[in-house]
Amino acid sequence: MSADPAITPELIAEHGLTPEEYERIQEIVGREPNFTELGIFSVMWSEHCSYKNTRALLKGFPVESPRVLVGAGEENAGILDIGDDLAISFKIESHNHPSAVEPFQGAATGVGGIIRDIFTMGARPVCAINSLRFGELDNSEVRRLFRGVVSGIAHYGNCFGIPTVAGEVYFDKSYEGNPLVNAFALGVLRHDQIARGAAKGVGNPVFYVGPATGRDGLAGAAFASQDLTEESAEQQRSAVQVGDPFMEKLCMEACLELLATGAVAGIQDMGAAGLTCSTCETAARGGTGIEIDLAMVPQRSPGMTPYEILLSESQERMLIIVTKGREEEVKRIFDKWDLPWAEIGFVTDTGQMVVKNHGVVVADLPASKLADDAPIYHREAKEPAYLSEVRSFTLAGVEDVEDPTEALEKLLEWPSIASKNWVYRQYDHMVRANTMVNPGSDAAVIRIKADSVPGGDDREDFPEKLVALAVDCNASHVYLDPYEGSKAAVAECARNLACSGATPIGTTDNLNFGNPHNPELFWQLKESVRGLAEGCTAFDAPVTGGNVSLYNQNPDGAIDPTPTVAMAGLVEEERHVTTQWFKEEGDAVILLGEPADTEDALQGLGGSAYLQVVHEAKTGQPPRCNLEIERTLGTTLLGLIQSDLVKSAHDCSEGGLAVALAECTFSDLEARNTPRFLGAEIDLSTVENVRLDALLFGEIHGRVVITTSELDAVKAVERAKLLGVPAQRIGTVGGKQLKLRTSTGEHHWEVVGLHDLWWNSIGNAMA
Amino acid sequence: MKAKVIITPKPEVLDPQGKTVQTALEHMGCTGVGEVRVGKYIEIEMDGDADTVKAKLSEYADKFLANPNIEDYRLKLED
Amino acid sequence: MKAKVIITPKPEVLDPQGKTVQTALEHMGCTGVGEVRVGKYIEIEMDGDADTVKAKLSEYADKFLANPNIEDYRLKLED
Amino acid sequence: MKFAVLQFPGSNCDQDCVHVLQNVLGHPTRLLWHKESVLGDVDAVLVPGGFSYGDYLRTGSIARFSPVMQAVKEFADQGGPVLGICNGFQILCEAGLLPGALIRNRSLQFRCEHVYLKVATQESPFTQAIPEGKLLRIPIAHGEGNYFCDAATLEELEARDQILFQYADRDGDVTDHANPNGSLKNIAGICNTARNVAGMMPHPERAAEEALSEDDGRLIFESLIAALNPASAPA
Ligand SMILES: Nc1ncnc2c1ncn2[C@@H]1O[C@H](COP(=O)(O)OP(=O)(O)O)[C@@H](O)[C@H]1O
């Protein structure tokens, strides 16, 4: 241990620790930490691992419901009961900075990391979704990042054999140079299969499984916890992690097989902060201590120092605590799968995390203090200056739409609204033969069958379940009003689930924000969390886990605040599964919710895609989100679906009613290059006191376009009204055109032409 | 003239492909195999004299043919 | 000793990757680019003298490293 | 009918094949680990999709050396039916049980979407019970499904009626526009000269239930089942 640098104030600062934090460390350790120990503290106390800037805020989230089996923050991922002894585990996680540096591998290892979190819980991962943000596509560097990220996600998920069933992609200048890559995975297990990440049982051996440790991903957690600068990126470039989905697939199969033997006392993946985080967290959770010897850890590069081995983030590695006497079972199973393993230590009762190298102690730290006693900061929050300008924006200087025909075309072609088929066709979204609604509708629906459960399930009549998933966040709205925008993100997600026939049961969120030391950016975060919390409470969809990614900025400033919300819901019966496209000529088109908000001065145009696309203005107060209205809309829609009245359902979001209607006419894809078109005649001429642009493209919340058979139309409208949801028939399905009549005139579009713009926009930009 | 670009994974970077080929060779009974690294080999027909071709290709190898984050490259010219 | 196996698509096989690289180079303004073919480059550390290594590797290249339906290969030994 | 579904490290459609054969069609089906060297008592073998050995080096190139593939070869030589799907097709080509090879899609991208398949011949155990003129709607999911063989092989494939499936448009026309990956002659599936070994890139096991919006894929499995047991064939 010759060349360890001396601990200087500069070195401490380089490790992202403040002088106060260093004092606290000295107190905890009772002496000066050595270099290796300093490294350990720096990653464990990074924002990424400790949530030191956000922990206090996150306490505001609702985290309880009768379904919660493992709650937020307890383990790697939460677990929800879905009935009949079955449960799901899901979580979302960001890999923003690694993807900015190396898009393909950064995104790929992001997928790998979240999948590991799920099977660590004892669940079999059965599907993935993702939420992506990039700069604008006319920039070749943005295109490089976009192409790399999508193929990285595809590579990892496809090879691993997990279907990627849904997602979202937005393009906005604020993400230029700092793309967002949020990956979500969901797994299935029986209640008795829940695994824990605790080091239980003094004397139990600790196993390392998976490929050898290299110098890759050194201090990635710390990297994620500072601003993205050319300097920090350069440093990280020398330590790019390369993912091996094949290895992870083997690792998962072996772990699930091993868990079934009952020989495992605790299991934890090595994600951020690698070996460091997994050893001290398992000891902290178990209320025990742990001792390992680094000499036993398989190493890929010669001459690695303890510091490097402990902080490496090499992928596809797991830490397993085995019940003493059952080591042979681990060896047998890992040999069967041709996976490397090594016994590296044992559980102690000292409460200390003791790391040796060839028998010499290189770190000796109190595990629980390291894992749980990171400082908690209450940062200063101040309303951002730009908001006063936003609030003073009126439509007075904005002329009403002159050419609605062209405006709709432009909106459909706008990459944030255009079809994302260029993305999702690169993902295998059908492997495992469970995907009932493929990407392209409001929410994905998968079924859970016996082989979704680890080891299978031999019940005579397996109680199949249907799970719906969506991920949403209109970050323009969040930027313009973090509280309302965040509520709306939750509401949109719930609405998308309802449109597919599902009731929401739980939420996971990814808070992508800028530097928390900037009071204006911290204010965004604070307001956003308040909105998310209210939203999740309203829908009875507690937060079961999530991820915080701060410091998302580049030299030009912070990203738009982006709290991505992913929700899982349950569909009761197969016949309730509903998709967004029109089904048959002659069906009635009904609008649930108000066509316009006549009390709002901006009538839903504030922050709208329309203003951005047609008037190149990203400003104005975004529409308010009334959670009571949203909830009633959701339950009413579900009631109609469950009474077999609804043939299609699609919510209004970006681009408003006109875009939603257009999507209903052309989003059904029979096969490759074979869309199915079903036009409609829509009559909105009775709607008055609203500008045409607001009527067509306003984005007020709480609206869903449904279709019913001609016969059921009146019944559906009456029933909706009875339940307190405004409803009106607005037209009929049929023909090859979308025809729209308003009090000021008539407009029509060839469906085939609209489809062409919408379907090919991103592909053309990427060609 | 024909130019060749040989692209190899950087020594520090994990090469899952090479590792898998190595194990496969061992399983097939090929003895004495040490480390295996798998890279790419690109042959490009190009007009111009050696110097121009070399200059051009280095530029594009850096920014397009190889991924500088994880790969090294070498140029070779044939005559 | 280090052995190298260079694997290239057979001339009659369509090489979509090569074609894409060629077009991309042209789009980026690289002039005078002719045909581009993309193949693989494998480096293998192997015990034994040149003759044994050569013999072994030809065997495994024939049956495993390259697919004779679509690929040609060349061996190179370094000393 | 008794089926075996091979399982290589990295196979990921193995469970899906078992599900369809066993739960949907009601035939006992076993998974067979790649290290096994005997098939045991089976009537037909499925080589499933996935990324065997990560698809490193070349798709299917490592899997074909597994002990189980030796047994499959012997089984096929004796006339036993073998169907390779996606990665299974790639493995059978690598193993020399089927001619040709599957190279990168011409788009260089992975493609997952439904396609229409024209059934080019009913003269095989895998297609014999598919109604004349029926277009199949089945998904593909692959990055390397671009079928290639040399001119002589192609001539032979055509002369001996070995092309089973071709990518087509909704009207059943075999056009370049309908070709998702650049395959020669839009080839999506072929069989060997003895007609007992077949490979196809599309995934019939993902289209064998109404619940997944399509059950055309069933026809392929039902063909095979009927061929093996003519007594139970639908009238
Ligand atoms: N990155 C992605 N991965 C997979 N599917 C995606 C992705 N982005 C969008 N999709 C799918 O495309 C469809 C439309 O997405 P989006 O426009 O975000 O819908 P909405 O406005 O209803 O939330 C959805 O089915 C969605 O799941």
Ligand SMILES: [Mg+2]
């Ligand atoms: Mg929607």
